[in-house]
Amino acid sequence: MDAAVEELGRLPDGTVDVPRQWQQVGWYAEGPRPGEAGPAVLLGHVDSKAGPAVFYRLRELRPGDRVEVVTATGAALGFVVRRVARYPKDEFPTDEVYLPTLRREVRLVTCGGTFDRGSGHYRDNVIAFAEAA
């Protein structure tokens, strides 16, 4: 899949904002950019009520798969997936995802697990951890 990237911040309740559009990827702009030292966090929806969204197949990623981020200047940055894991949102691994590292890394975040019809949200997040190729 191939998607455009928008900038995201935090919401007033301290949670991370998410992309406005189902087919768009969001970059958490208070963290590093892809290609800089540290974990660049990219978020995308798994689905909408109408069907699959941009990160619908994120959970299919496997260690060794490649992810490419193309910057505004057209440079293609390659990353290799190290692991993909699912976490309940109330046990979200904030340190693992956001805490700065000194390596060039990206995290791809979407939803997964069971859907809570009461809240209208999935209970889990699926996260792919990737490092510069």
Next chain:
Amino acid sequence: MSHPLSTHAPAAAGPRVQTTAVELRSGLQMLLGEHVRLTVVLMRERIAGVDERTQATVVSVDRNADELSAVIGELYGKDAAASFGQLWAAHVRQLQDYAAGLVDRDEAAKQQARSRLQVTEGDIGRLLSSAVQAALTPEQVEDAIRMHVDTLLAQADAYAAKDWTRAYEVGRECFSHMLMTADVLAGPIAASQGLPVTELQAPRRLLQSALSRLLAEHMGLMVEAMRAAADRAPELQAATTTLNANTSELATAMRALYGDIAARRFLQVWAGHVEGLVAYATATAGGDEGARSSSGEALDRFAGEIGAFLSTATDGRLPAAELTAAVTAHDRDLTSLTDAWAAKDFSRAQELSASGYRHMFTLAETLAEAVGDEVAAGLPRGGAQTGGGGTVGES
């Protein structure tokens, strides 16, 4: 227990019973990294013919080897410690034989030392592989030690050829590779002791490991640059260039943690710290009391600025006054060892160098914890609402 920022107490403690995988990794990084910095110095002293310092360096190399054997003993018992000690002593002796071959321009002696080093690499590989119950194959350990030996010999070749730039660049590679090797060994060794290993990959502990490498390397390179300045040696330029590469990497770490503006500020105060120390060594060698005194004042000023910077960066989790005192203690280690060189008290110089180097590991641990807490306080909370349809249907 001493305060984490206090200077010398933890450093003087030497090897101790390792109770967590993270402590084990940090201890291995400290001792194996120290082995690299000491053998690099020893080989260079042999090549340069600086006999008056060499005895003190040999004592330190042996002390480091004894401490490594003691760690092996704590982990795997007396017999393993004795076997390891013999192999490690052979490794150190063969490195010196190689340096002697370089001095004598004796290709056969160099080749013989290289061949013997390779045999020892295999023996150490088998010993450690068996100790970790084959969690690492003998070949994996041997490859790591071979890379260590190859880089040590390559820096010695470059040093003998007066290619200072290459000698320092490869020396840096050698240090960095050894700390990575310590990291690779720590997991299987910890697992062989039944210690939980997941904490090794925790972001704060990875930050601690990365800061340990950068700060310990800073200390080692600082000693080398000040020694070159004190000796008015032609390698001073290469030593300071390498030191600047380390500073630049530290600034990259600050950028990752706190962004561009903080990184630029850090670079400014840290460069002042480095330049002040080299200026002190130069002034001491030249007997210029005025310059010694003004560089001392500059060092105190930069220590205050680094303390203030790190205290702000950790949102006051580490008090500025204590950080300033820690940087000042680090400066004192380095200025006192310059004074010890001038007084030809080389044992004292080695002691200061070792305690200053070891202190960097304690500082890295303290900083990683405080930095982690401060940065974590500003991170997004909870998960991301990145789904709206309920079409995935996983259970």
